[in-house]
Amino acid sequence: MSTIAEFRIPAADTTLEATFDRLPELRVELEAAVSRSRPCLWITDAERTAVDAALADDPSVETSDLLVETGDRLLYDVTFAPGADTLWDRLLVDGGSLLEGWGTDGWWQARVRYPDRETLCRAHDRLVDRGIGVDLRRVTDVSPSSPSRTNLTAEQREALEAALERGYFEIPREISMEELADELGISHQALSERLRRAYETLVDEEIQPIGESEPPS
Known part of the structure; x- marks a missing residue:
């Protein structure tokens, strides 16, 4: 039986704290499949020039490259600074799979699937041991015998x-x-x-x- 957990983590303990402080209306969506070193971030509710300046001045960001600009959405390829704690560094080890990750108003939130609750507990303990303030908001066990259905196109x-x-x-x-x-x-x-x-x-x-x-x- 796999387990889905929803976490809430302050940006002050991870990444983009300065960017969220500078652009409080900003919303960041993390691509569900991420590289450990260069994730892609969809950014909305902010002008490109303001986002460029905020990312350039953010100490948790080493480099950022704009890939796509469409309507009110911006897609950036980002390399975080060495030593910066990213969500996936400790959430995705031991077989965790990121279903969804987003940040707004100074907080990161993530939904992660784990093989079992024991794996979830290890991921949670790694964050606590690192001194990261993590709020485990919801845990759902998914039974393999659950009806198979999907609304995917x-x-x-x-x-x-x-x-x-x-x-x-x-x-x-x-x-x-x-x-x-x-x-x-x-x-x-x-x-x-x-x-x-x-x-x-x-x-x-x-x-x-x-x-x-x-x-x-």
Whole structure:
């Protein structure tokens, strides 16, 4: 039985504290499949020039490169400074898989799937031992006997299956998003949006309100 945990962690103990302080309305979405060294961040609710300046002055950021600018969304490739505590450094070891990660108002939040509760406990203890203030907000056990259903579109399923087969979810990645998009014959932006919506759909289906996981007797 796998376990899904939702964490809330202050940016002051991890990364981008200065950026959140400078741009309090900023929202950052972390791609669910991340490299340990150079994650991609979708940033909204801020102007590009302001984001560029904030990232350049943030001591937790070593480099940042704008990849995509579309509407009110900006996609940055970021390298964090040596020694900076990132969410995935300790959350994803021992088989953890990031389902969703985002930051706003000075806080990072993440949903992570673990093989079991013991693995979750080890990840939580690593954060505490590091002195990181972690709030474990919700834990859900997912039974393998749960009914198999999904609201994924055919395009979302195709993107997820191709990403899995080609090693996009491995750490480090075996294929870049640009390369995967080329293989699927779509744009980088279209693939990123397709995967993001697929992640949201799967998270909504996996995390059920308490009391709704089993039918009434």
